[in-house]
Amino acid sequence: MSDVLQILLLTDGKPGHENQSRGLAEALGRLTPVHVTLLPVEKRHLIASLFSSGKLHEDIPRPDLVIGAGHAVHGRMLAISRSSEAPCVVMMKPTLPCNFFDLCLIPRHDLRGKPPRTNMVATRGALNRVPPPGIRSRSSGLIMVGGPSSSYAWDSEGISTAVCAIINACGDRAWRITDSRRSPDGELEALAEACPALVTHPHATTGRDWLPDRLSEATEVWVSEDSVSMIYEALSSGAQVGLLSVPRLKPNGRVARGIDELIADGYLMPFSKWDRVTPLPEAPEVLRESERCAVEVLKRFFPKLADAK
Incomplete structure (x- = not known):
């Protein structure tokens, strides 16, 4: 692997799905240098895409990490992961069995009270692209x-x-x-x-x-x-x-x-x-699930990068 983490982000064209994947990729980029390549995926039968070739166009760098959200991308991302030997991380509960994927980031309400398996991270809601609170004035x-x-x-x-x-x-x-x-x-x-x-x-x-x-x-x-x-x-x-x-x-x-x-x-x-004369209360904490999952990805699959932080 080069000094830059090559991320292949598969998208089905749905903004909500793509935002989750971008949220993880951008959080990784705040921890280590990354290069993100976006790969649109056409809707195909899941089984056909699962057994399709994982070969990528020559203009696409060989990925170090494959991420995606949405049922339409599951088969294709697994095929690419198998071909490139890059770990794949899926957002939300997948259609296919979770043990097909290297890591599943699943909102905890979708687990219905069950403890996450070793290849799962239970998240509080979906990941997103909102950056950490900064010093910008809020008014x-x-x-x-x-x-x-x-x-x-x-x-x-x-x-x-x-x-x-x-x-x-x-x-x-x-x-x-x-x-x-x-x-x-x-x-x-x-x-x-x-x-x-x-x-x-x-x-x-x-x-x-x-x-x-x-x-x-x-x-x-x-x-x-x-x-x-x-x-x-x-x-x-x-x-x-x-x-x-x-x-x-x-x-x-x-x-x-x-x-x-x-x-x-x-x-x-x-x-x-709500009491109209009192400001809204502060939350117990700012939810930073994209950052938390990005740290987990580095620890699991790129420990040298995690150790360098």
Whole structure:
């Protein structure tokens, strides 16, 4: 291996999956020099991709590490790992048996209370690209809203009431709001009409670095409960985080249980329990799961690099 860790990042084109892989790669880059190559993977039958050739185009450096997220990349990353003899790290619980992979980074609510095996790391939520809190001055507020999903319905009126109350209580702060791919059409426009002080940023107009940059500037962040990945991104930023409730379709489901655990542990303040004259409380700690997993990857597969830190 050269002095630079060659990382091959496989992507199925879904931003949520790619952000998890990039989060790990960027955290590794904060620990040791890395070079990241992005390899888009076409959707194929899982078995066919599993037994496909692991040969790479000559323009792609031989990887030292293969990482990826999403069922579509599992077979291909295993084939490349087998061919290159590079360890492979998968995000989230894979479709294939976990013992196929060198390391699985699995949100602990997906383990359903079972202890992780030796090739697993139980994470608190999904990994993300939010950098560690720095010295940048924090003064703004950020609101992130999602939309209906398999686990949650939507309540536009309830969200609007909560957002307006937050803006009115903290009017001395500059407030931004962004949405997601699941947000109902016209949601941001309606919220901006109800709360003229809001500056809207539709997700389709923001770049890859927009959200990490805005989170690093925010003192206070409010996230709709359905937006689990956004919740963990906010908790990774060092901001104080509030929760905008929406109706639960699966009150006893794994997603809801994970949210309730964060509330019970003091990481999230639900809007219904928020005291409008008191700032949101600080979380017990800033969640830095990307960094924790990056350290684990170096210890397991590149101990000389880990020892050099």
